Amino acid sequence: MGIASSDVLLRVNTMKTRLVGRTLALAITGSLIFAACGSDDSGGSSGLAGNIRIDGSSTVTPLMALAAEDFQAENSGVKVTVGTSGTGGGFEKFCNGETDVSMASRAIKDSEKEACAAKGIETLEFVVANDGLSVVVHPDNDWAKCLTVAHLNKMWAPGSTLSNWNQVDPSFPDQKLTLFGAGSDSGTFDYFTDAINGEEGATRTDYNPSEDDNITVSGVNGDKGALGYFGLSYLLENSTKVKGVEVDGGDGCVAPSTETVQSGAYKPLSRPLFIYTKAEAAARDEVKAFFEYYFENQDALTSEALFVPLTAEQLETATEELDAIESA
Amino acid sequence: MTPSNDAPASFDAALSDLRPSASLKRRRNVERVIKAVLGAMATLSVGVTIAIAFALVRPAVEFFGEVSPKEFLTGTTWAPLFKPAQFGVLPLVTGTFLVMAIAVVVAVPCGLAAAFFLSEYASPRLRAVLKPVLEILAGIPTVVFGFFALYFVNPEITQRFWPFGDVGTFSALSAGLVVGIMILPMMVSLAEDAMSAVPDSLREGALALAATKREMCTKVIFPAALSGIVAATVLAFSRAIGETTIVLLAAGSNPQLTGNPGQGVQTMASFIGFAGIGDQPTGSTGYKTIFAVGALLFVLTFVLNIVSARIVRRFRQEYE
Amino acid sequence: MSATTSTDAVSHTPGEALATARTSGRRRLFDTAFRSLLIASVGLALLTLFALLIDTFLTGQPRLNTDLVNNMPSSRPARAGIQSAIFGSLWCVGLSGLVSLPIGVGTAIYLEEYAPRGKWYVRLIELNIQNLAGVPSIVFGILGLAFIARSPLKWGFTVGSGAMVLTILVLPIVIISSREALRAVPPSLRDGSLALGATQWQTIWHQMLPSAVPGIATGSILAVSRALGESAPLLLLGALTFVTFNPTGLDSGYTVLPLLIFKYASDAKAEFHTVAAAAIIVLLVMLLILNTTAIIVRNRFQRRAR
Numbered sequence: 001m002g003i004a005s006s007d008v009l010l011r012v013n014t015m016k017t018r019l020v021g022r023t024l025a026l027a028i029t030g031s032l033i034f035a036a037c038g039s040d041d042s043g044g045s046s047g048l049a050g051n052i053r054i055d056g057s058s059t060v061t062p063l064m065a066l067a068a069e070d071f072q073a074e075n076s077g078v079k080v081t082v083g084t085s086g087t088g089g090g091f092e093k094f095c096n097g098e099t100d101v102s103m104a105s106r107a108i109k110d111s112e113k114e115a116c117a118a119k120g121i122e123t124l125e126f127v128v129a130n131d132g133l134s135v136v137v138h139p140d141n142d143w144a145k146c147l148t149v150a151h152l153n154k155m156w157a158p159g160s161t162l163s164n165w166n167q168v169d170p171s172f173p174d175q176k177l178t179l180f181g182a183g184s185d186s187g188t189f190d191y192f193t194d195a196i197n198g199e200e201g202a203t204r205t206d207y208n209p210s211e212d213d214n215i216t217v218s219g220v221n222g223d224k225g226a227l228g229y230f231g232l233s234y235l236l237e238n239s240t241k242v243k244g245v246e247v248d249g250g251d252g253c254v255a256p257s258t259e260t261v262q263s264g265a266y267k268p269l270s271r272p273l274f275i276y277t278k279a280e281a282a283a284r285d286e287v288k289a290f291f292e293y294y295f296e297n298q299d300a301l302t303s304e305a306l307f308v309p310l311t312a313e314q315l316e317t318a319t320e321e322l323d324a325i326e327s328a
Numbered sequence: 329m330t331p332s333n334d335a336p337a338s339f340d341a342a343l344s345d346l347r348p349s350a351s352l353k354r355r356r357n358v359e360r361v362i363k364a365v366l367g368a369m370a371t372l373s374v375g376v377t378i379a380i381a382f383a384l385v386r387p388a389v390e391f392f393g394e395v396s397p398k399e400f401l402t403g404t405t406w407a408p409l410f411k412p413a414q415f416g417v418l419p420l421v422t423g424t425f426l427v428m429a430i431a432v433v434v435a436v437p438c439g440l441a442a443a444f445f446l447s448e449y450a451s452p453r454l455r456a457v458l459k460p461v462l463e464i465l466a467g468i469p470t471v472v473f474g475f476f477a478l479y480f481v482n483p484e485i486t487q488r489f490w491p492f493g494d495v496g497t498f499s500a501l502s503a504g505l506v507v508g509i510m511i512l513p514m515m516v517s518l519a520e521d522a523m524s525a526v527p528d529s530l531r532e533g534a535l536a537l538a539a540t541k542r543e544m545c546t547k548v549i550f551p552a553a554l555s556g557i558v559a560a561t562v563l564a565f566s567r568a569i570g571e572t573t574i575v576l577l578a579a580g581s582n583p584q585l586t587g588n589p590g591q592g593v594q595t596m597a598s599f600i601g602f603a604g605i606g607d608q609p610t611g612s613t614g615y616k617t618i619f620a621v622g623a624l625l626f627v628l629t630f631v632l633n634i635v636s637a638r639i640v641r642r643f644r645q646e647y648e
Numbered sequence: 649m650s651a652t653t654s655t656d657a658v659s660h661t662p663g664e665a666l667a668t669a670r671t672s673g674r675r676r677l678f679d680t681a682f683r684s685l686l687i688a689s690v691g692l693a694l695l696t697l698f699a700l701l702i703d704t705f706l707t708g709q710p711r712l713n714t715d716l717v718n719n720m721p722s723s724r725p726a727r728a729g730i731q732s733a734i735f736g737s738l739w740c741v742g743l744s745g746l747v748s749l750p751i752g753v754g755t756a757i758y759l760e761e762y763a764p765r766g767k768w769y770v771r772l773i774e775l776n777i778q779n780l781a782g783v784p785s786i787v788f789g790i791l792g793l794a795f796i797a798r799s800p801l802k803w804g805f806t807v808g809s810g811a812m813v814l815t816i817l818v819l820p821i822v823i824i825s826s827r828e829a830l831r832a833v834p835p836s837l838r839d840g841s842l843a844l845g846a847t848q849w850q851t852i853w854h855q856m857l858p859s860a861v862p863g864i865a866t867g868s869i870l871a872v873s874r875a876l877g878e879s880a881p882l883l884l885l886g887a888l889t890f891v892t893f894n895p896t897g898l899d900s901g902y903t904v905l906p907l908l909i910f911k912y913a914s915d916a917k918a919e920f921h922t923v924a925a926a927a928i929i930v931l932l933v934m935l936l937i938l939n940t941t942a943i944i945v946r947n948r949f950q951r952r953a954r
Contacts, residue, residue, distance in 0.1 A: 053901065055889075065890045066723045072892055081901035082890035083805075085605070098804055158412075178496070183581075184409035184614075205407035205414065208498075208582040208592065211605060217916035219580070222497025238916050305723070355847060362849050366758035369751050373823065374776050376816055380787060383794035441689035449686060458690065465697050467935055469877030471906040472704070472928050475913045479921060480703045509696050516693075540675060542682040563782065570784020572880035573906075577913060597786050597880070604789065604884035622790045626783065633782040637775075 049077035050286040056083075056090025056103030057187045058211055059231040060273050063129055063305040064103055067294050070301070074293075078286045086211045087187030088112075091276075095119055100281040104274045105131070105187030105231065106194075116278075123276045124325070126318050128294065130308040132256030133192055133269035134235040136217075136242040138224045143172050146246040146253035149268065152196045155179065155227065160204045165225060179207035180219040180228035186211055192229055195268040217241055231273075232256050233306035261308040272314075273307070282325045291322055384626055387619035394613055400620065406583040406594070408617040409603070419583040420621065423500065423593030424569055427579065430504025430589060431511060431568040436561050438508075439515025444545050446516065447523040466513035474577030477506035482578060490590060498580030498592030506578065507571050511564045518563065522556025523549055555639050562636035566629045572597040596625045704932075708925025716926050720892040721908060725919035730927045733908035735894035736807070736887070737876060737934075740904055743811035744818060745872045751815075752822025752871075753864060757852055759823075760830045781820040788817045789881030797885055805886025808898035813881050818871035825870065829863025830856060862949035869942035873935050879906035905931050 054064055061084050068080040085093060087104045094102035095116040108123060116123055135152065137144050143165070151168055154160065155177065165172040182189035184201065189209075194200040208219050213230040220228040221241040228242070235244050235256070246253035249267035260266035281287050294301065295318055302309040310318070348356070392400070395415045403416015442462075446455055482502040487495045495501060526549050534544040550557070580592030581602050594602070603618050719729025755777075763770045792813035796803055803809040833856050841851040857864075882888075882904055888911060891903040905927060912924035 051901070061890070062723055068890070069720075069722055069892055079893045079896065079901065083886060084888070084890075201410065203410060205405060205410050206582075206584065208580055209409075210581055212914055214914050214916040215581070218914075219497050221916075234916070241916065359847050359849050363758075363762050366754045366762060369754035370758040370763070370773055372751060373755060373780060373819065374773055376791075376819070377776050377780060379795060380783070380791050383791050384787075387794070438689045438692060441686045442693060445686040445690050449683065461694065461697065465693065467873065467877070467939060468700070469879065469906050469931060469935075471877075471879045471909050471913070472700070472932070475909065475924060475928060476700045476703065478913065479707070480699070509693070512693055540679050542679045543675075545682070566782055570786065572784070572786045572883075573910065577910070597784055600786050600790065601880060601883045604793065605888055618790060619794070622787055626787050629782060629784055630779060633779050637778065 047077065048075045048286045048289055050079070050284060052078060052080045052101065052287055052290055053099040054080065054082045054101040054103060054275075055085050055093050055099045056101075056275075057087040057105040057273070058084045058182075058213055059105040059131065059186070059188050059233075060103035060128065060275070062233055063273070063301060063307055064101075064275070066305050067290070067297075067301050070297070071290050071293050075286070075289065078290070080290070084211065086183065087190065088184075091116075094123075094276065094278075095121055097121070100277060100287060102276045104276060106191045106271070107274060108276060121278045123278060124282060124321070126275050126277070126291070126321065127272045127310065127314050128275050128298070128318075129273045129302050129305075129310060130261050130314075131271055131273050132232040132261040132266045132308065133188060133195070133229060133271060134232050134256050135227065135229050135245040135247060135269075136220055136235055137227050137245055138220060139241070139243045140224055141243060144227070144245055146248055148248040149196060149250070152247075153198075156181075156193070156203055157197055158202045158204055175225040178219075178223045178226045179204075180216045180226060181207055181209060182213070182216070182230065183209040183211045188213070188230060191271050192269070232261070232308065236306040258308045262311050279325065282322075288322070288325065295319055295322065380626065384619050384623040387616045388623040391613065391616035391620040394616075395620075404585050406599075409614050413613065415617070417596075417621065417624065419585040420594060420596045420599055421624075422585055422587070423579075423583060424595040424597070426500045426587065426589060426593055427504045427507060427571075427575060427595055428565060428568040430501060431508035431571075432561070432565060434505055434508025435511045435515045435564050435568075439512050439560075439564070440519055440557065442512070442516045443519035443523060444549075447520050448541065448545055448549070462513045462516055465509070466517075468510075470510065470571065470573040471577070473506050473510050474574040477502045477574055477578035481506055486590075493588065493590050495590040496580075496592055498578060498582075499590050500579050500593045501589035503575045503577075503579035504589065507568050507574050510571070510574065511567045514567060515560055515564050518560035519553070519557050522553040522560065525556065526552045555642060559636040559639040562632055562639065566632040566636070569595075569632070570597055570625065570629055571595075572601045576601050596621050600625070701932075704925050704928050708922060708927070708929050711922050711926040712929060716923070717930070721890060721903075721911075722892070725917055725923060728912070728920065728923050730905065730908055730923075730930065732891045732894055733903050733905040733927070734930070736891070736902040737905045739807050739895045739902065740811045740814055740882075741872055741875045743807070743898075744814035744875050745868060747811070748815045748819050748822050748871065749868050752819050752868070753826045753857075755819075755823045756826035756830055757857075760827055761848065761852055761856075777820050777823050781824060784880075785817060785878055786880040786884070788813055789884035791816065792881060793884045803899070805889075805901065806899045807895045807902045810882055810885050810887055810902060810904070811898075813885060814875040814878065817878065817881060818875050821871040821874060822868055825867025826860070826864045829860040829867065832863060833859045862946045865949075866942045866946045869938055869945070873938040873942075876935060876938070877906060877931070879904075879910055882907055883910075905934075 052068075054068065061082060065082045068082050072078060072080055083090075083093075083099075087106060090099065090102040090104065091108065091112045092115075093099045095112070097119070108125065113123060135147060154168055155162055156179070162168060163177055165175045165177050168177070181203075182192065189203075190200045193203050197203060208216075210216055210219075213234045216228045216230050217234055217238045218241075220226040221238075227245075235242060244255060246255045247266065247269060248254070249269075251265075251267075254260050254266045256266045256269070261270045264270055277287065277291075282291065295315065298315065299309050400415050400417050402418065403414060404418050405414040405416050406419045407414040446458060450458065478498075482495070482497070482499060486499055486502045486505070490501060530548055530552055531544060534548040535541075539547065575595050575598040579594070579598065581594050581598070582592050583594040583599065584591060586593065600618055600622055603614070715727075716729050717731060717734065719727055720732050721730065722728040759770070759773065763773075792809060795801060796809045796812050797805055801809070803812070837855050837859060838851055841855045842848070846854070886901075887903050887907045889901060889903055891901050893901075895902045909924050909927045909931065912920045912927065915921070915924075
């Protein structure tokens with residue numbers, strides 16, 4: 001025991017700290033460098049750079065996600081994020097300046113337009129695709145081949161307590177009715193409630209809501225007496241898991257398809273899908289390029305994403321509007 | 329007397345050399361600064377709690393200005409994001425307790441039994457193998473458990489073997505079972521700690537009086553370790569109440585006032601997660617529900633944690 | 649000598665009592681039943697663990713290849729990968745580890761070495777830390793949403809805000825384990841150093857911390873692995889977005905592995921479930937590496953200390 005050994009102890013302990021400190025620092029720096037250098041090599045580079053933040057409707061998300069992915073493959077300098085906060089949530093973020101593009105499965109409401117205007121944001125509207133809001137049932141459901149708007153209204157009206165198919169129509173069997181659908185922040189929800197119940201937002205509340213239509217698919221698939229609704233693309237994607245129902249809007253039973261949606265025969269559940277942006281964002285090179293990319297390739301993109309493509313007129317309107325935006 | 333650096337000529341002069349030199353003063357200041365910095369870091373944690381409380385309280389108070397507490401606490405329909413919005417939180421509360429009850433029914437007996445085994449029956453070698461395995465279970469992320477619940481437990485086990493009615497795609501039962509498995513390691517390790525704190529003299533005394541090992545466990549160790557075991561149970565409750573991801577994935581998002589475990593439910597925590605994904609407009613009543621329910625959840629777990637800490641403290645006194 | 653006058657048939661000498669005990673079949677039955685119950689419980693836990701691991705492996709195994717790690721998330725399941733999530737996780741977790749370590753250790757040092765025991769504010773801090781360790785993780789998400797993503801800080805839904813929330817989440821764990829580590833340092837080390845004229849800080853920095861390093865390192869690695877597996881708080885912080893690039897800075901959009909798993913698992917297409925399971929395997933492997941490192945660090949430094 002003496003000054004010498006405590007000196008050694010001091011040195012050993014200091015060495016230990018230094019060793020651990022150095023190892024940790026090396027590990028952390030190494031991983032950060034590694035991360036920063038991370039693979040930026042995917043696809044080509046076109047010189048465009050920037051961030052595009054997209055958010056909004058879960059109905060439109062598959063389409064925009066596909067477009068974003070393919071766009072980034074050709075323009076690796078641009079970073080695009082696609083969030084799914086629902087149509088309403090998307091607008092809120094857009095008006096707050098948190099996003100550049102807002103996806104919506106219904107037109108923007110006046111109140112939302114005003115809220116944006118109050119913050120100095122003027123919205124630009126683009127129709128990106130058409131959609132037939134589809135009503136689906138379990139694949140083993142063989143009685144609900146065609147439902148009228150009155151049937152649907154009976155099931156979904158606010159205060160409705162229908163819990164069995166035979167209450168909807170006496171010809172239907174005795175089967176428990178379980179409902180799945182969009183959550184209240186969804187444009188799909190707004191559109192469906194407006195078309196079926198006559199008022200946006202009016203609905204019975206004891207069903208399984210979800211902002212994520214995938215969950216509705218799983219839900220309907222798991223229950224023989226289930227009924228749900230979502231955009232056409234989800235029906236086509238999951239045609240083995242759920243069965244589409246023909247809707248009688250007054251002129252006979254119509255099944256949702258490209259033709260019936262584009263011609264408007266599938267009523268009242270045909271609708272256009274929108275994206276909204278603001279002039280400042282659209283003027284940016286990378287955003288304009290993204291929009292141009294979309295409209296140039298909208299045929300391929302909408303087919304792959306199983307949406308109903310734009311009619312020739314709609315495409316023309318969109319391209320004109322886009323050209324009218326002057327780059328900054 | 330002024331300090332001097334010359335060789336001390338007298339006792340007084342020597343004494344003056346003991347006064348702090350400039351470098352020592354500097355050293356002391358450094359020490360004071362360090363102490364202040366560390367103290368500030370320590371108060372940071374208190375700051376976090378205050379921030380949580382503040383983050384929850386203000387919007388919650390605003391919420392209760394718009395929705396009466398009576399409606400909130402006694403209403404039986406939870407539809408805050410619809411029009412007309414209804415704010416009865418009872419379905420969330422019953423959903424939470426349903427999932428928690430199932431989880432506790434799984435975790436507490438199983439955990440106690442496993443703890444008894446590890447503490448009293450297992451050989452040291454077996455313990456050395458089993459404990460790390462339980463640690464693995466403890467380290468598995470909740471999203472993995474959620475995936476397991478939705479795509480394995482629900483179709484292969486719950487839907488097949490539940491004898492009391494149909495089980496849907498989403499069920500409180502599957503979610504509760506897996507939440508129970510998730511909290512099992514915690515229950516085992518806390519119960520085992522409680523058991524190992526029981527003095528050996530009690531064990532040996534029981535065995536000497538011709539008790540079998542089982543009787544020693546049930547009649548001596550269990551009562552002796554009871555407060556620690558109860559504290560562990562309370563903590564298990566609290567963990568089960570707060571679980572979000574497993575419930576979101578496996579129990580669905582339909583807030584129903586039901587006691588049927590075969591149905592999907594929504595708990596307080598899973599509602600917050602659900603609403604957070606959907607992202608409510610800031611300042612809307614829907615946004616504030618996140619905070620109101622969050623406040624309720626925080627208060628519940630806070631109370632449970634305090635209760636368990638009290639029990640543990642009382643338990644510690646008995647053997648010291 | 650029989651001392652009781654009870655009328656039951658219990659024997660009164662120790663030898664007879666023992667003989668009765670040994671031969672009672674009913675007690676034996678209960679003993680065996682009890683023991684079987686215990687073993688069954690342990691077996692159940694093990695079985696569940698194996699079922700989980702095996703099921704996940706079998707489900708995810710078709711997609712377990714380099715494509716998974718090299719590719720970015722995609723709408724097309726055949727191409728979907730997890731690269732952006734891996735880097736997002738590394739960024740978030742790395743940052744939170746970097747920030748929580750000094751603050752956590754600093755707090756632990758203060759509480760162990762500097763704080764006057766028994767004072768009310770010290771008790772308050774300790775109670776507070778215990779409480780924070782038990783708060784459901786989603787509440788930290790609410791905190792992050794209210795204060796970090798919005799109002800005062802306004803960092804939005806970026807890597808920075810995600811990392812900050814994770815930091816706050818793991819801080820109590822780092823503090824508690826660092827305190828344990830500091831407590832385990834033999835007092836003779838501290839006393840000796842002080843006796844030799846070192847100041848308190850010098851003692852801590854040169855003597856106590858180095859000795860406590862294994863415990864602190866283990867604790868922080870465990871905290872970091874907890875942060876890696878967290879999903880609930882980041883749900884509220886916008887990490888559930890479709891992100892096909894690695895984070896570019898603190899203000900970049902991001903996603904983390906647990907949430908990408910959540911997203912793929914919730915997708916209706918079964919092919920995405922396969923990807924989710926494969927991603928789970930990757931996540932578990934990352935956690936395994938972290939925990940093994942913790943064990944190695946602990947063992948290595950404990951050996952040296954002898």
